[in-house]
Amino acid sequence: MRIKRAAVIATAVLTSAGLLAACGGDGGSASGGDGIYSIYIGDPENPLVPGNTTESEGSQVLKALFTPLVTFNDDDNSVEFDGVAESVESEDNVTWTVKLKDGWTFHDGTPVTSESYTKAWSYNALSTNAFGGSYFFDNIEGYDDLQGVDGAEPAATELTGLNVVDDTTFTVTLDGPFAIFPLTLGYQAFDPLPEVFYEDPDAFGARPIGNGPFKADEEFVPGRGFTVTKYEDYAGDNAAQSEGVEFKVYTEYSTGYNDVQAGGLDVMLQLPEDAWATARDTFGENYGERPRPDVTSLGFPTYDPRFQDPNVRKAFSMAIDRQAIATAIFTDTRTPAGSFASPVVEGYREDACGANCELNADEANQLLDEAGFDRSQPVDLWFNAGAGHDSWMTAVGNQIRENLGVDYALRGDLQFAQYLPLQDAQGMTGPFRAGWIMDYPSIYNFLSPLYSTAALPPAGSNTTFFSDPAFDAALAEGNNAEDIEAATEDYQRAEDILIEQMPATPLFYGLNQAVWSDRVSDVKIDNTGNIVVEDVVEQAVLAVFLQTGDLLASIGRAGLVKIRLVEE
Numbered sequence: 001m002r003i004k005r006a007a008v009i010a011t012a013v014l015t016s017a018g019l020l021a022a023c024g025g026d027g028g029s030a031s032g033g034d035g036i037y038s039i040y041i042g043d044p045e046n047p048l049v050p051g052n053t054t055e056s057e058g059s060q061v062l063k064a065l066f067t068p069l070v071t072f073n074d075d076d077n078s079v080e081f082d083g084v085a086e087s088v089e090s091e092d093n094v095t096w097t098v099k100l101k102d103g104w105t106f107h108d109g110t111p112v113t114s115e116s117y118t119k120a121w122s123y124n125a126l127s128t129n130a131f132g133g134s135y136f137f138d139n140i141e142g143y144d145d146l147q148g149v150d151g152a153e154p155a156a157t158e159l160t161g162l163n164v165v166d167d168t169t170f171t172v173t174l175d176g177p178f179a180i181f182p183l184t185l186g187y188q189a190f191d192p193l194p195e196v197f198y199e200d201p202d203a204f205g206a207r208p209i210g211n212g213p214f215k216a217d218e219e220f221v222p223g224r225g226f227t228v229t230k231y232e233d234y235a236g237d238n239a240a241q242s243e244g245v246e247f248k249v250y251t252e253y254s255t256g257y258n259d260v261q262a263g264g265l266d267v268m269l270q271l272p273e274d275a276w277a278t279a280r281d282t283f284g285e286n287y288g289e290r291p292r293p294d295v296t297s298l299g300f301p302t303y304d305p306r307f308q309d310p311n312v313r314k315a316f317s318m319a320i321d322r323q324a325i326a327t328a329i330f331t332d333t334r335t336p337a338g339s340f341a342s343p344v345v346e347g348y349r350e351d352a353c354g355a356n357c358e359l360n361a362d363e364a365n366q367l368l369d370e371a372g373f374d375r376s377q378p379v380d381l382w383f384n385a386g387a388g389h390d391s392w393m394t395a396v397g398n399q400i401r402e403n404l405g406v407d408y409a410l411r412g413d414l415q416f417a418q419y420l421p422l423q424d425a426q427g428m429t430g431p432f433r434a435g436w437i438m439d440y441p442s443i444y445n446f447l448s449p450l451y452s453t454a455a456l457p458p459a460g461s462n463t464t465f466f467s468d469p470a471f472d473a474a475l476a477e478g479n480n481a482e483d484i485e486a487a488t489e490d491y492q493r494a495e496d497i498l499i500e501q502m503p504a505t506p507l508f509y510g511l512n513q514a515v516w517s518d519r520v521s522d523v524k525i526d527n528t529g530n531i532v533v534e535d536v537v538e539q540a541v542l543a544v545f546l547q548t549g550d551l552l553a554s555i556g557r558a559g560l561v562k563i564r565l566v567e568e
Contacts (some may be wrong), residue, residue, distance in 0.1 A: 003079050035243025036227060037520050037538040040256040040268040042387070043222055043249050047205020050191040051124030052131040054449075054461055055420060056437060056529075058114035060269075061187050061220070062246055064228055064533045065107075067187040067236050069098065069117075074527050077344065079182050079439035082237060084112060084192070084211065086168075088185060088206030090532035093482065095419065098185075100168040104235045106194040107215035114170035116192035118162040122146070124189060124199070127154055133189035135449065135460035141173045141478055146460075149287045179487050180442050182507065187439040197330065213240040221469060222417075224247040241522065242538040245372040251415055252386040260515050262484040266538070267516045267523055269531050273388040277331040283515045290525040291508035295337055295345045295446065298396065299434040300505040306374070310501050314356050316431060318506035319403040320396055322357070326508060328494050329392045333513065337506035340446055341497050344527070347488040353499050353506060361403040368403035368404060378407035380430030384419040390435055396507075424457035426438040426465060434463065434504060437529045442484075443491045448475055451503060466503030507530040 024272060053062055069085040072078065081087065084104050090096040104112035112433040125137040127147045137143055141161030148154045162175035174181065186191065192211060197204045201460030206219040213236065214228040215347055229244035248265060250256040251270040259265035261282075281288050298316070307313060322336035338351035354362075368375070381397050383389040390412055397408035411430070414422065422495050423432065439445050449455050453472050455462040478490030514531065516523045519539055523534045 005082070014124035019482070024088040035538050036229070036246055037242055037244075037536055038248050038264075038267060039248040039533065040260075040270075041247050042251070043224065043415065044220075045417050045420045046132070047202065047446075048208045048220060049197075049201065049205050050188045050193070051120065051133045052129075054132040054187065055056065055416070056131040056435075057194050057416065057427035059188060060533075061228075061531050062191070062210070062212075063530050064209070064212055064247075065208050065212040066188060066191040066212045067210075067214060068106075068188065068191055070182060070187055071439060072183075072527055074271075077527060080187070083186075085185065088182045090181070096172045096174070097165075097180055097535065098170055098172065101235070103370070104211055105233055105524075106192075106211050107209045108196060110190050110194050110196075111167070112211050114164045115167075116194065117190070118159075118164055118198075119168055120460060121162060121190065122158045123193070125159055126157055132458065132461065135452070135455040136184065136187065136189045138209055138454045138459075139174050139176065139178055141175050143175070150166055176476075177482060178479045178483055179484045180440075183440040183442055189218055189439075190193045211235075213238065214245060220247075221416055225248055228331040229495075238534050240534045241521075242536055245533050245536075250386075253388050257515070260517055263517060263519075265450065265517070266457065266520045267531060267536065269512060269514045269525065270387075270514050271515065273329070273391055275515075276333045279513055286516050286518065288514045288525060290512045290524060291344065291530075291558055292512045292529050293342045293441070293527060294435060294437040294510050294529060295340065295506050296334075296343055296508045296510060297337075297340075297434045297436075297504040297506050299423075299428070299432045300502070301426065301430070301432070301464065302503055303465045304429065306377075306379070307431070309371045309373075311371045314365040315364040315371070315373070315404065316400060317356055317502055318367070320359045320360065320505070320507065321359040321398050321399055325395045327391055329395050330508070333511045334508040335511075337509050340382060340450075340498055340504075340506055341443040342407050342438055343509060345438055345441045345443055345446065346484065347491050347495075349492060349495075350493070352495060354500055356502060357506060364404060370565040373406075375404070375406050378409050380409045380411045380428075381408050382419075382428050382430060384416045384433070385414055385417065393433060402416060408431075423463035425560075428463070432463075436461075439528070441527070443495065444475070444478065447491060447494055447498070451498060464503040466501065468497060469495045471501070503523050 024265050034347050042057040043058055045055050046052045048058055049063055050062055056078055068083045070081040071080045073080050084100055086099045086101045088098050088268045121137055124131050125134050125143055143158040145156040146154045149154055161170045194209050207216045215231040216228050218226050220226045225247040227246040230240040233290040256265055257272050257275055260268050293551045300313045326334045326336055338353045338357050339349055341348045381393055383393045402407055449461050451462055451466050453467040474490055474494035478509050481487035512529055520536050522535050522537045524535055526532050
């Protein structure tokens with residue numbers, strides 16, 4: 001815990017960059033009091049293009065640079081029209097009319113139009129572009145024609161289901177009813193692209209031009225990051241409350257956490273394991289938490305002969321004591337998972353996984369024996385480095401060894417940006433740590449992107465390479481349902497097939513834990529598990545010397561002044 005020492009200071013919320021110099025909390029300044037604050041990220045996997053960014057680090061950046069068509073209510077996850085769309089309507093759940101609000105522009109000043117969406121969605125879906133978000137468009141009419149088979153050129157380059165009516169209206173025709181279609185539009189793969197993107201996609205990925213509250217004035221540098229600044233012509237209601245955000249890339253949670261404490265970093269979401277239990281006391285009012293809309297799983301490489309038998313996968317699942325790890329390793333900041341979906345989404349069923357996700361060493365050993373599993377060879381356990389996975393993956397390995405008599409080897413030396421491509425390339429030689437945070441609040445989002453045949457890499461995130469016609473059919477029936485309630489029942493039936501086949505085993509639901517420096521306020525975690533970057537207020541903290549009249553006058557010109565006691 002920080003030692004408390006009373007000090008009288010004034011907090012001036014800057015209304016223009018550089019008006020006042022600042023002294024940062026905790027002994028240093030992260031960005032010089034110029035209205036710009038800094039935030040922790042890991043290196044994104046791919047260049048920063050919405051249709052090809054399907055992981056958490058790049059997503060946090062794109063949240064600052066792009067505004068989606070729709071947003072989600074922070075309390076109940078319902079669709080709200082606080083984004084670019086004025087309405088999304090359909091009479092049959094097949095043909096949808098999307099109407100845009102007037103006045104939206106990209107950061108280069110060009111207007112956001114209907115074609116900004118239709119052209120981008122076709123580009124994202126086209127198989128030759130190999131975008132990781134391609135499968136999000138697989139139910140739009142014409143998608144199959146954009147998919148080359150066995151290296152052949154696709155038959156078409158544009159989705160026939162997209163039709164521009166005018167600059168602010170376009171229609172989307174699906175291959176069948178899809179009651180939850182409006183929900184999907186809150187995901188960043190559906191964000192618009194300006195015309196300049198198509199001139200040089202690589203350059204755009206380094207310096208994206210979006211329609212969001214912040215704009216990129218420089219290129220993103222892998223291993224370092226970049227700074228984005230407030231977009232003054234932003235058309236949305238939630239304009240940026242700071243002058244900018246510096247996205248700082250780290251390879252270790254512990255390094256970032258130390259930097260927040262030392263004043264070299266302002267905001268950090270997700271903490272190193274030795275801070276899970278102590279951060280509340282260490283940071284006090286500068287700490288926040290929220291249940292994470294996610295699931296952490298142990299994925300099985302179904303392409304590996306050792307893990308092709310579902311009984312083997314069930315056995316490994318039954319060998320894990322989730323509650324023991326949650327208590328001993330996570331200090332109860334994680335909750336044992338009993339479903340493939342997060343508790344926050346429509347369609348979640350508590351303990352849907354049943355006995356397959358409960359510790360039962362006797363049953364597990366019987367299943368391994370029946371499958372003829374070779375226990376003499378150790379299994380590799382894969383996870384990405386620097387993100388606090390070492391201890392709990394070691395605990396998983398110890399339980400597998402104790403309960404199944406199978407030794408293990410930890411494979412945790414790859415950074416996130418290296419780990420994900422290896423998964424896509426079928427490079428996992430044993431069970432691997434997998435995590436998924438919701439893109440939109442439906443159980444479908446935890447099933448189709450991770451386990452459907454359409455989501456096999458490079459089109460999607462099905463890194464277990466599981467493929468089952470019955471599962472795909474259940475999803476399709478849900479997509480063709482007349483309403484969300486009927487669709488959810490089919491999606492739950494699809495989950496039941498997963499539970500029987502176990503291409504992965506759910507392990508834990510997470511807790512988002514954020515800490516921040518005294519230089520910022522209004523730090524919030526949204527219901528998709530990201531920091532609401534536009535709401536964060538950067539503050540200039542000045543020592544008040546009563547004898548310095550000029551200083552007091554400067555503070556008065558800055559706007560808001562308050563005298564408070566702080567901890568140092």
